[in-house]
Amino acid sequence: MSRQPALPGQGEENPPAGGSWPRLYAVVLGTLLALVVLFYLFSRGFA
Amino acid sequence: MTGLDWLVLAGSLAFIVVYGVWKSRRVKTIKEYLQAGHEMRWLPIALSIMATQASAITFLSTPGQAYTDGMRFVQFYFGLPVAMVVLSITAVPLYHRLKVFTAYEFLESRFDGKTRALAALLFLLQRSMAAGLTIFAPAIILSVILGWDLNLTIVIIGVLVVIYTTAGGTRAVGWTHTHQMAIIFVGMGAAFVALVLSLPAEVQLVDALRVAGKLGRLEAVDFSFDLGSRYTFWSGLIGGGFLALSYFGTDQSQVQRYLTGRSVAQSRLGLLANGLLKVPMQFAILLLGAVMFAFYQFVEPPVFFNPVAVAKVRASAGAGEWEAATAAHSQAFAAKRERALGLVEAMRQGEEGSIEDAAAALRAAAGETELRRREAIAVIQRHDPKADPSDVNFVFLTFVVTFLPAGLVGLVLAAVFAASMSSTAAELNALASTTVVDVVRRLFGWQGSEQAAVAVARAATAAWGAFAIAFALSASRLGSLVEAVNILGSLFYGTILGVFLLAFYFWKTVTANAVFVAALAGEALVLACFAFTNIPFLWFNVLGCVAVVAIARLLTPLLPASPRCAAAGGP
Numbered sequence: 274m275s276r277q278p279a280l281p282g283q284g285e286e287n288p289p290a291g292g293s294w295p296r297l298y299a300v301v302l303g304t305l306l307a308l309v310v311l312f313y314l315f316s317r318g319f320a
Numbered sequence: 321m322t323g324l325d326w327l328v329l330a331g332s333l334a335f336i337v338v339y340g341v342w343k344s345r346r347v348k349t350i351k352e353y354l355q356a357g358h359e360m361r362w363l364p365i366a367l368s369i370m371a372t373q374a375s376a377i378t379f380l381s382t383p384g385q386a387y388t389d390g391m392r393f394v395q396f397y398f399g400l401p402v403a404m405v406v407l408s409i410t411a412v413p414l415y416h417r418l419k420v421f422t423a424y425e426f427l428e429s430r431f432d433g434k435t436r437a438l439a440a441l442l443f444l445l446q447r448s449m450a451a452g453l454t455i456f457a458p459a460i461i462l463s464v465i466l467g468w469d470l471n472l473t474i475v476i477i478g479v480l481v482v483i484y485t486t487a488g489g490t491r492a493v494g495w496t497h498t499h500q501m502a503i504i505f506v507g508m509g510a511a512f513v514a515l516v517l518s519l520p521a522e523v524q525l526v527d528a529l530r531v532a533g534k535l536g537r538l539e540a541v542d543f544s545f546d547l548g549s550r551y552t553f554w555s556g557l558i559g560g561g562f563l564a565l566s567y568f569g570t571d572q573s574q575v576q577r578y579l580t581g582r583s584v585a586q587s588r589l590g591l592l593a594n595g596l597l598k599v600p601m602q603f604a605i606l607l608l609g610a611v612m613f614a615f616y617q618f619v620e621p622p623v624f625f626n627p628v629a630v631a632k633v634r635a636s637a638g639a640g641e642w643e644a645a646t647a648a649h650s651q652a653f654a655a656k657r658e659r660a661l662g663l664v665e666a667m668r669q670g671e672e673g674s675i676e677d678a679a680a681a682l683r684a685a686a687g688e689t690e691l692r693r694r695e696a697i698a699v700i701q702r703h704d705p706k707a708d709p710s711d712v713n714f715v716f717l718t719f720v721v722t723f724l725p726a727g728l729v730g731l732v733l734a735a736v737f738a739a740s741m742s743s744t745a746a747e748l749n750a751l752a753s754t755t756v757v758d759v760v761r762r763l764f765g766w767q768g769s770e771q772a773a774v775a776v777a778r779a780a781t782a783a784w785g786a787f788a789i790a791f792a793l794s795a796s797r798l799g800s801l802v803e804a805v806n807i808l809g810s811l812f813y814g815t816i817l818g819v820f821l822l823a824f825y826f827w828k829t830v831t832a833n834a835v836f837v838a839a840l841a842g843e844a845l846v847l848a849c850f851a852f853t854n855i856p857f858l859w860f861n862v863l864g865c866v867a868v869v870a871i872a873r874l875l876t877p878l879l880p881a882s883p884r885c886a887a888a889g890g891p
Contacts, residue, residue, distance in 0.1 A: 302405060
């Protein structure tokens with residue numbers, strides 16, 4: 274499989290929504306944190 | 321199964337196969353066959369990633385896991401969103417920039433051909449067996465519950481997958497994944513609704529959840545740092561995170577999914593969407609199992625969910641003993657049911673003291689019922705020492721065929737088949753890619769025309785399909801199937817992740833020879849720990865990875881780079 278040369282700037286494009294990649298990463302990690310807290314409260318609430 | 325169930329099941333399967341073949345009818349180049357021509361957008365990529373990971377085992381075994389062990393298994397996935405972010409930052413742009421077909425090509429650009437070959441071979445070894453398990457697991461459960469012939473079920477699932485995967489390659493796999501996930505979501509959603517509607521009239525969903533909670537089935541998060549406990553917040557975040565990094569970053573069956581993206585952004589979004597959806601999806605599947613557990617506090621369950629084992633003991637000299645054990649279990653259950661209804665009533669009254677008293681009485685009755693169940697299982701084992709004492713894999717499907725209405729049974733079975741086919745298709749597709757790119761072309765040096773390359777890739781897909789079917793036909797007892805697959809993965813993922821970690825971040829400070837020896841030593845260490853220690857399997861991912869990185873760093877002064885590697889450097 275021959276490799277084609279990399280295009281300049283490729284990989285640096287902005288996300289189609291959400292403003293910037295760091296902001297999207299924060300949304301994913303923040304959602305995880307929120308889910309852990311929710312699961313914990315869910316467990317406590319029904320225990 | 322009714323005629324309507326058969327119609328729904330057969331119609332769904334036929335649609336998937338025909339759609340997969342039709343959608344990929346214009347595949348002519350190896351790039352189209354292995355990378356779907358780089359045309360996929362983020363949503364199909366995300367669904368394809370999810371469909372690849374979520375096999376039939378996920379949907380059959382996970383509710384049973386919650387039924388027997390509660391919801392703590394959800395913690396296994398806590399590291400996944402973190403891994404998605406890390407891979408979006410590191411692996412995705414790098415793989416796109418290098419225009420690689422497989423993840424293992426990247427290793428040669430950093431180290432050398434033998435390191436690439438070793439990683440590719442470890443992948444082929446692990447993933448080919450996993451593909452067999454992916455077919456075997458649902459087949460054995462379907463055959464036991466529905467009385468279908470096991471070997472015939474394995475062959476049907478395997479052949480259906482091989483048809484469209486061989487014909488259409490990655491494009492067929494990607495597009496069928498989208499429809500398979502739709503069938504899975506609808507099927508599992510319908511099962512959940514049917515379960516809630518099947519609860520006794522005097523019990524609401526919130527009552528069922530409270531009963532499950534009082535019996536410890538809703539404990540989803542455990543922050544204790546207990547190495548002896550298989551699933552904790554920490555083992556899930558760290559061990560599960562390493563496993564997810566390795567699986568999504570280095571396993572060709574996943575890398576191939578996001579390499580189909582038309583740009584870095586689309587591939588990244590696909591991974592991040594998976595990071596957002598995976599944990600809630602697993603929670604929902606576990607919740608289904610927990611509610612089913614609550615349901616069976618009010619409706620008497622089978623003493624043992626494996627009907628084949630029960631039929632065997634009934635036909636043996638232990639039949640009388642079994643009937644006595646069953647009667648004792650029924651009596652204990654009747655008492656437990658009264659206690660469960662008492663708890664529901666107490667909770668409605670809202671007096672804390674009464675609730676705690678009722679909960680304590682229910683726990684005692686549940687303990688008594690469990691004791692009777694274990695006595696019954698002991699009867700089975702006395703008269704059939706080879707019988708598996710675990711029935712976790714049969715819990716969900718037993719409920720489906722017993723309580724779901726006509727049509728819905730066929731839909732849930734279609735979801736199970738779809739899940740099995742989606743994972744197997746991705747695995748065969750990845751095995752074929754690695755075989756063609758890393759073995760046939762790189763290791764053997766074969767260079768044929770585009771047409772010949774597609775023909776070889778199709779032949780490799782069919783051959784791996786045949787191997788997976790053969791492996792499934794010879795598979796034996798595996799306990800909880802969802803754990804068996806994850807344990808198998810954890811034996812290899814740590815080592816492969818260690819090699820990739822060195823390739824991503826430390827490639828300037830280690831030599832190729834040191835990495836190669838470290839990979840062999842790390843794998844030996846993991847296998848030794850598996851054979852001779854009781855370390856929970858999730859930690860193997862950390863252990864293998866850390867061992868490879870540390871040993872490579874230590875060996876680098878002793879094993880200098882070969883002249884070719886030293887001169888070649890990396891991208």
